Amino acid sequence: MWKKILFKSVIMMMVISLAGGMGSCKSKKKLAKEKEAAEYAAKVSTAKATLLDILNDNTTMSLEEKEAAVKAIRAMNLNDPEIDELLRQAEEKLAAERAALKLKEAEEVKPDETSQQVETTKTLAGYFSSISTSASVSQANMLIADALKLFASSESPVLIIIAKTGDLIDYDRPTTIKDYLNYLKDTKNNINKVDKITYDSNGKIRELELIKSY
């Protein structure tokens, strides 16, 4: 009798334990799913907050940081229609900011270029005057060699404007800087003023435009 009861009890305990074990496995999966869902919700929420901050200019991030944040959110592939729409708006906004920054940078560079042009114009005018009034051929040749250092090549083109009427520009026959400097030495005819200077990437003069001042 006792043996029977003991046997039954053991069987019962085994069933209970088995049933209990199964239940625990089921809740672990549920927990993982819940955890995953919570993580996704957190990701969506953070992404949404970040994107809204960017869109509302409610952040201290630099443009580069904002671009990196948007790129990271895009890479998450959150597959959320609201996030997708916010991403589109943010990318559009940042592209506009980038374009505006480029424009500003270009405008900021201009004064430097202008001051470089003014400086070079003065230097060239000095050379033109000295070469055309030099006392000897050797002195003029030294000045020419010196002036040529400002140019990308001794064959750099020189255009001479003889008349400007609105958009219409009349030029003399194009020459090279070497020939033009020799022309000044030979004829002493220094009547052309610097009108435009084009530089190469090394800051040397690639092309020179002069204008007659009769």
Next chain:
Amino acid sequence: MKMKIIIISAILLAFSSAVNAQDNLSKQRKAAIDSLALEKVRDLSKYISIIGSKETPFSEANRVIERTLELFAEGAQMGVSSLYKDGVKNYPVRKYLERLMALNYDKINITWYNIQYISDLELQPDGKYVGVITIYQRFEGTTDEGLVYMDTTKKDITVYVEKKQAQISGRLIDFWDVLLGDIRVAETER
């Protein structure tokens, strides 16, 4: 017959429109071209003075000869006269310049003055502007022995101005090309 008339009319129309294209120059632009041609003649006078001068180093004189030749149309000739010889000799420009450089004087002084148009630049049917500029040349050659030869020659220079195109840094530039033609001796006096 009708076909002939149509073809001739078409040729004339094309020709006149080509001429009109260059004739529509404003006074300001025409004046600039006039001045440019005069300037080329003044440049020539400086070059001739340098080539003729005995103080000019040989290499410089040769360089200036090449620059001078750039001013001339191909085949242009230079008239030369002398008080002691009858007639005028015409030389190709290079030969004239080389002879000038080799003249047997110890000091040479050449100056051009009264440089002006005697015939304004006029548009020709071929689209070129042609004019004549006159100059007076004073020549003084002195030997170490003190012998001096002097004369003044009036010369007429035919000037051609033509619109051309050149490619500069990848872009096409329209420019006015001034070329000097024959230089004829009009008169020579002491």
